[in-house]
Amino acid sequence: MPPAPPAPSQTPLFPSPPTHPTHPPTTPPLPPTTPPPAVEPPPPPVKKKRRIGWIITVVLLSLALLAAGAIGVLLYLRLEEAQQIIEDQTDLIDEKETFGEAMEELLDTAAGFEGVKFGTLVPQDEFEVLAARGWNQRWNADAMPGITADVRQKTTELEDLLAGAAEQAGTNASRTKYEEVLDKLGGGYVTTAIDNADKLCGDDVLGCVTSEDPYVVHIDKSDSKHPSMTNFIRAGLSYHEFAHVLQLTNPEATDIALTAFDGDVETMADCFALTYLKGWKLDHIVWINDYQYYEVSVGYGYTCNKKQKQVIRDWYEGLGYQSAPVSQ
Ligand SMILES: [Zn+2]
Numbered sequence: 415m416p417p418a419p420p421a422p423s424q425t426p427l428f429p430s431p432p433t434h435p436t437h438p439p440t441t442p443p444l445p446p447t448t449p450p451p452a453v454e455p456p457p458p459p460v461k462k463k464r465r466i467g468w469i470i471t472v473v474l475l476s477l478a479l480l481a482a483g484a485i486g487v488l489l490y491l492r493l494e495e496a497q498q499i500i501e502d503q504t505d506l507i508d509e510k511e512t513f514g515e516a517m518e519e520l521l522d523t524a525a526g527f528e529g530v531k532f533g534t535l536v537p538q539d540e541f542e543v544l545a546a547r548g549w550n551q552r553w554n555a556d557a558m559p560g561i562t563a564d565v566r567q568k569t570t571e572l573e574d575l576l577a578g579a580a581e582q583a584g585t586n587a588s589r590t591k592y593e594e595v596l597d598k599l600g601g602g603y604v605t606t607a608i609d610n611a612d613k614l615c616g617d618d619v620l621g622c623v624t625s626e627d628p629y630v631v632h633i634d635k636s637d638s639k640h641p642s643m644t645n646f647i648r649a650g651l652s653y654h655e656f657a658h659v660l661q662l663t664n665p666e667a668t669d670i671a672l673t674a675f676d677g678d679v680e681t682m683a684d685c686f687a688l689t690y691l692k693g694w695k696l697d698h699i700v701w702i703n704d705y706q707y708y709e710v711s712v713g714y715g716y717t718c719n720k721k722q723k724q725v726i727r728d729w730y731e732g733l734g735y736q737s738a739p740v741s742q
Contacts, residue, residue: 502555509558513548516565517740520544523572525737532603532629532663535575536735540568545740579603591645592621592633595652604659605630608638620712621655628662631655642700642708650687650694650712657686664733671729674722678714682726685718689726 520541527536544565551557583602586593593606611634615622621633631652637643661668661679668679675682687694696717701707718726 506553506555506558509555509562510548510552513558513562513565516562516569517541517545517548520565520569520572521737521740523569523576524735526576527572527735528737529734530601530603531660531730531733531735533665533667533733533735534628534663535603536572536737537568538735538738538740541740544568575603590633590638591648592631592638592652595649596631596656599653599656600629600659603629604656606633607631608633608635610635612636620651623655623658623662625662628659631659641702642710644698644700646693647698647700647710647712650691653687653691653694654683654713657683660686660730660733667729667732671725674725675718680714681716681718684713684716685722685726686730687713688718689723690730 524536524538524541530536544561547561548558548565551561579602581602582605583597583600586597588606588608590606590608592608596604596606607630609632611619611622611632614632615624619634620637621631623631633651633655638648658679661682668682672679672682675685684696688696696711696713696715698710698712699707700710
């Protein structure tokens with residue numbers, strides 16, 4: 415069969431008019447809310463921006479790291495400083511405690527001299543100086559050990575003095591009446607030297623005491639052997655010389671007492687013997703056999719009265735070391 419002839423195209427003779435809506439749209443188109451976008455500038459090259467950003471970040475990080483490091487170093491230094499201060503403070507506290515203990519020991523040792531009649535024996539003023547040094551240097555950890563050492567040195571000196579006195583009082587090295595009496599009166603702090611007192615004191619004396627060495631009583635050796643010398647006279651002479659030791663070692667109290675003796679240390683020393691040695695007198699008859707005797711006058715020829723003896727008692731009883739706290 416032959417193909418069917420193509421169907422004739424049907425072209426409308428009158429094209430239908432375009433359809434128009436008979437009604438407007440129920441919803442009018444919304445006006446544009448945003449203006450049409452402006453023409454954006456071309457974005458900066460991305461790659462370049464990123465590089466700067468990185469550099470800035472790295473720099474900032476580096477700076478932060480440096481700052482953190484600096485703060486760390488500062489903190490470390492501060493910590494070191496604080497630790498050093500704490501260590502210094504601890505050292506200082508230790509040093510102050512050690513010094514305080516040493517001072518306490520010194521004063522305890524000094525208390526062993528309580529009542530000893532020699533004012534210059536215990537250097538109380540030196541204790542004050544040591545305490546003041548400790549106080550003034552209390553913030554100086556370097557200076558404190560030296561001051562503590564000085565305090566201990568002073569304690570050692572006092573201990574030696576106490577030990578020496580105990581030994582001296584307990585022995586009679588010269589085996590003489592002088593030493594027996596002086597050990598008893600002086601508690602071992604006064605030494606008896608049987609020597610050339612005449613030469614030493616520049617006068618013809620039975621005995622003497624020098625201001626340079628007031629704790630040594632010098633007894634003239636040749637006089638001590640004279641046939642007129644008795645143990646009672648030796649004892650009286652020892653009392654007289656002991657009074658000189660007291661005078662020299664207690665100058666202030668002695669100055670007051672001396673007014674009762676017109677300032678004469680010798681009549682005052684005689685009065686000490688007359689007050690405290692029972693039966694003592696200045697003039698003696700010493701028989702050397704049944705028909706020979708010596709008239710011996712010991713001292714300076716004046717026998718003190720009751721009033722003066724009372725001055726001596728007041729003076730003597732008022733002497734004596736009294737331990738006392740030390741102020742800074
Ligand atoms: Zn004298």
